[in-house]
Every structure is written in structure tokens, then in C-alpha cells.
Amino acid sequence: MVVVQNAIKHSGDVGEYVRESKLLERERESRETVGGSRRSLGFRQSSLLSDQDSGESDKLAEMKQDVKIAKFGSIIPISGSNFVHEVSQASSDVWVVVVLYKDGYPECGVLMQCVKELATVYPATKFVQILSTDCIPNYPDCNLPTVLV
Template sequence: MQNPNEDTEWNDALRKHGILPKKEKPAPLPEEVDQTEVVNNYEDMTLEELDEFEDEEDERVMQMYREKRIAEMKALQMKSNYGDVREISAIDYVQEVNKAGDGIWVVLHLYKQGIPLCSLLNQYLSRLAAKFPTVKFLKSISTTCIPNYPDKNVPTIFIYKDGEMAAQWIGPLSLGGMNLKQDMLEWRLSKLGVVTSTLEEDPTPKVHDVMTSSIRSSYQTSKRKDESTDDEEY
């Protein structure tokens, strides 16, 4: 049996001949209310009534804002349950990394005892974990987490979100070696969206290209000599 409330040509014809009742228009949504009517209501108010209405409206808006902020703070507190670097093993990998939770960033450091850069990274990550408690910072001895993991690949940093790898930095060169500073690591994490940093520019020192500078300097010296020679000829 055909639904009499459907918008079909057949039902329209039946409504036209009075066989089906006309469809009632749905009540307008709040945002569809005629603004002219609202303005006219304001025009009928006295100044005292307008002031009272504005106070009530301000209070309502402020209450909505407070409720929104409270909800945001609660959501942040639920996520801010890390704050340190946790040690894991291969058994913990899936649960701690792949199943960390929706929207959770995971930074995993594969390290080995006795390697200076690994020790330095563990210090930096401990400080960053306290600074950004919504990020899950983890560490694991490389061969404990991944059997036979090559020593040349440590330190390694894996970065995950929603169970998927977002970035990987493998080996000392990928991290800048012992020249790496904490703010440089923070900047790299912020560029990926892992942390929200207050750093305004990349703190990594600019590499000075000696060869390019030498060639440029020689070219400028030669150019000045040529210009000087031309002036003497005249």
C-alpha cells in the first residue's frame, strides 16, 4: 500500500481532488524564525525591558560558554592521563601503540643502553611528556621490542596516530646526532601536529655552506676587479 504522506505525483493528484488531506507544513526550525518578527518585538520594548532582556541574553550566552568550557576541560582531563615515558615490551606493543585510542598520538623510542644519543633522547622525551600530557610517550629496548633490531638503527622514533604510523626517524643521522636539542625535537613534533608548541620558528641552526660562500665571495671580488679595470681604461 502506498504511503499517503509521500511526495509523489499520485498523492499530489489525490490531494488536489480532496481525496487526501493537504500536508501540514513542518514547524520552522529556530534558525528559520522570521527575523523581522523578532525585530518588531524589540521595537515594542521599553529601554528598561531591553536592558533586562540583554542581561538575560548575556547570562544565557555566558552559561552556554561556561558549559562548553567545562565539557572541553573534562575532555582534556580524560586525555591528559600520561605525563611520563612508559617502558613497554613486544607483548605490550599492540595494546599500547596500535590500540592507544582515537585521536591519541603515540611517540615510541627504540633505544639501547650505553648509546649516548639514546640516553639524551630519553631525557628530552621525559621532559616533553610532562609538558604535553595528552601525548603518549613510550620507550623500549630495541631488541626487546623487535628481535634482532640492528644497532645501527638506534635510536629510532616511531610516531603513531589512530593505530597508523605517521612518521619514523631511524638512526642518529635522522635525528641530527648529538647536536639535537630538546626544542629542536619539540619543533619537529609540532610540525607533525603531535604537540602544540609555543615555538615560533625552527630552532635548528642553519648550516653554513662554506663552499658556496667561497665561490660567491670569489665571484664578487672578480667582479669588482673587472669594474675597476674598465674604469681605468676610460
């Protein structure tokens, strides 16, 4: 009540008095127990606490979604026998990047370093590497490295 009286003295605003009295009334009505303890909270504290809880639950839901999306994060080496399973039959909501390479070609090594970095930046995208001749028999070496999306 002292807060309300001081608010009227300093501001002279009757609307302020009404707002403060409504706030005090809500504060009295919103006494509650938290976490099984008998500690009572005022209206302002309880609303702040519920805002904090909702913020934490939003962040938790976002983190769970990120974990669900982030399945890969590295380059997966595959062979010709599991190409269809890993690439053609991949989930429709996942992008697949295929790198055709051959050992001993410096261009392939440079591209593989770049793709490794991309795989860590985009963990929701599936990056796979396969020897060019395992993927496509008689694939010309002059076309290496090749990226298929």
C-alpha cells in the same frame, strides 16, 4: 519613561524612541526568578546572565573534552611481551610514538629527555619506550636511538 524622554530631547530621533520603548516593554515582560530567589531581573541583565551561563557551559564542555583527550602526558616503559597490546592494538584515534633505546648510550639519553618534554606538551599522544633488543631481537646498536611512529 524618563530615559525615553531624555533620549528624544537629546537625539531628536523617533527611531531611538521606538527602540527604547520596545526595550522597556521587553524588560517589563522578562521579569524572572533566579536561583529560587524572588529577585527580578531586567531584560538587559537577564540576557547578560544567560550569555555568561552559556559561556561557562562552553568552557566546561571544552575542559571535559581536554581531559578526555589528555590521557598520557609521560613516557610509558613497556616490555616486549606487552608491545602488541600497547602499540599494535592501541586505539585507532591515538598516535603512538615508540622509542627504541639501550642504557649506556648518551644519544639515547639525550633523545629520551626531548621525548619526555614532548610527552608533556602532547598529552593526547602515547609515548612508549622499549629496550631495542626486547622489541626486535638482534637489533643493531648502531641504529640507536630509533623512533617509530
